[in-house]
Amino acid sequence: MLLAPIRWEKNSIVFIDQTELPARLKYIRCRDIDTLCEAIKKLRIRGAPLIGVAVALGYALAAVNSKEKTFSGLRKDLNKASKKLRATRPTAVNLFWALERMEETLSHHLRSPNGNYPFGERRRLVKVKKAILKEALVILEEDKKMCVAIGKNGARLIKNKDVILTHCNAGILATAGQGTALSIIYEAKKQGKRFKVYAGETRPLMQGSRLTMWELIENRVDATLICDDMAASAIKNKGVTKIIVGADRIARNGDAANKIGTYGLAVLAKHHGIPFYIAAPSSTIDKNIKSGRDIPIEERNRKELIYTGSKQTAPFGSKVYNPAFDVTPHSLISAIITEKGIYEIKRFRRI
Numbered sequence: 001m002l003l004a005p006i007r008w009e010k011n012s013i014v015f016i017d018q019t020e021l022p023a024r025l026k027y028i029r030c031r032d033i034d035t036l037c038e039a040i041k042k043l044r045i046r047g048a049p050l051i052g053v054a055v056a057l058g059y060a061l062a063a064v065n066s067k068e069k070t071f072s073g074l075r076k077d078l079n080k081a082s083k084k085l086r087a088t089r090p091t092a093v094n095l096f097w098a099l100e101r102m103e104e105t106l107s108h109h110l111r112s113p114n115g116n117y118p119f120g121e122r123r124r125l126v127k128v129k130k131a132i133l134k135e136a137l138v139i140l141e142e143d144k145k146m147c148v149a150i151g152k153n154g155a156r157l158i159k160n161k162d163v164i165l166t167h168c169n170a171g172i173l174a175t176a177g178q179g180t181a182l183s184i185i186y187e188a189k190k191q192g193k194r195f196k197v198y199a200g201e202t203r204p205l206m207q208g209s210r211l212t213m214w215e216l217i218e219n220r221v222d223a224t225l226i227c228d229d230m231a232a233s234a235i236k237n238k239g240v241t242k243i244i245v246g247a248d249r250i251a252r253n254g255d256a257a258n259k260i261g262t263y264g265l266a267v268l269a270k271h272h273g274i275p276f277y278i279a280a281p282s283s284t285i286d287k288n289i290k291s292g293r294d295i296p297i298e299e300r301n302r303k304e305l306i307y308t309g310s311k312q313t314a315p316f317g318s319k320v321y322n323p324a325f326d327v328t329p330h331s332l333i334s335a336i337i338t339e340k341g342i343y344e345i346k347r348f349r350r351i
Contacts, residue, residue: 005173006045006053008137011064013057017044018173022214033062033081040088043205047174048248049147049281052094053140055085059102060136063129071110074125078106090296091257091325093249093286098139105135140176146281147177149339154184154244154279155191156342157335162195163240165231168202168259169211170246170279181244181279182212184337185221197223198234202259204304204322228261235272243269247280247336254330254345255292256280260323266332275334282338292327300324 006015013030019042020026028044030036036058039045045054062081068074082099089095109128158164164185171182178186185197197216202208209225216223226234234240243265247256256262256278269276289295302320306312333345 003172004176005050006057006140006176008057008060008133008140011061013054013061015039015045015054016173018046018211019044021173022210030061032065033058033084036061037084037088040085046207047169048092048094048246048284049143049175049180050173051089051092052098052283053143053176055088055095056098056102056136056139058085059099060133063106063132066129069122069125071121071125071128074128075106075110078103089298091248091298094281094283097283101139102132102135105132143175143281144177146339147175147179147183148187150180150279150281150337151178151183151187153339153342154181154277154337155187155193157242157275157277157337158184158188158193158195159241160194162193162242163198163238164195165198165200165234165240165243165265166212167200167208167243167245167262167265169207169215171212171215173211173215174246179215180246180281180337181277182215184244184279185216186219189219189221195222197221198226198238198240199223200226200228200231200261200265202261203228204308207259231265232268235268235274240272240274242275242277244277244279244337247278247284248325249289249295250278250280250285250336251289251291251295251330252285252287253291254333254336255295255327256330256333256336257292257295257297257325257327260326263326263328263332266328269334270332276328276332277335277337278328278333279337282340285338292329295325295327297327298324 017026017028066074066077109131171179199208199212213225245262247258249257266276300322305320305322306314330345335342335344
């Protein structure tokens with residue numbers, strides 16, 4: 001099974017509402033920026049690579065929807081859209097990477113001489129909008145290819161009889177393609193390798209149980225669900241041989257931010273002497289920040305801990321600490337797997 005978590009169709013963005021999974025597979029047709037921003041904030045769209053693709057398409061949607069007749073008017077509309085999109089999720093760097101790329105596309109075409117467009121400013125506006133949409137679709141297609149490349153690179157690390165632990169969802173639902181960490185699993189399965197996977201449920205929003213387990217079952221991967229606090233026991237008693245997770249932002253020194261709970265797994269991997277791998281596209285590496293200390297960590301609504309689904313599971317008056325991500329220091333990461341290759345952190349070299 002290879003779904004299309006997001007696509008451009010008839011001047012609109014069609015995406016899977018991930019909050020509805022695993023109970024039902026529901027698609028939403030988005031025709032405006034505000035709907036897209038709400039979807040990203042509410043995690044209907046989630047996963048760093050997918051968020052990058054979504055905001056690129058959102059920028060294109062704002063261009064298509066603009067009624068302005070001048071370039072200054074179009075730029076104003078797109079600046080407004082960009083500001084809204086930037087405010088949705090602060091940690092995933094792919095969001096900002098994609099928007100910067102879209103903004104550069106706009107600037108490049110606005111710098112082009114009028115002589116290239118002999119039919120006047122209105123015709124040139126149409127050309128610019130088409131160029132913006134084309135760039136967004138290029139980003140989408142690049143993401144699909146990136147997923148396959150990460151999978152093939154990482155599959156080299158998978159051996160027969162491996163027992164792999166993963167966390168959150170870094171699969172089809174987190175990208176426009178077949179995932180990052182889970183792409184490695186899918187590629188290894190295609191190669192005929194036999195292994196087992198344990199998926200942590202990933203509290204408080206259960207991306208592991210709701211999304212990763214749904215994906216793995218649909219793709220007939222031998223997978224077992226565990227509670228997050230069963231990870232140490234599973235590593236010790238079930239013979240986990242390696243841990244593979246995704247990332248939302250990676251600093252220059254290799255520190256990596258990922259879904260809350262990842263850092264604890266890296267500590268466990270170190271104690272038990274098993275490798276801990278990060279799988280992410282090169283666009284997730286933020287060259288503008290030196291270390292994980294500079295990564296902004298999103299803190300989400302307290303209700304996510306007060307409720308489990310619609311059921312209240314804690315007193316309303318509870319004090320709540322609810323960071324969406326934590327940072328794993330590079331010293332605990334065995335290697336980072338990207339579409340360009342596998343990079344060993346300790347020696348800062350490609351392997």
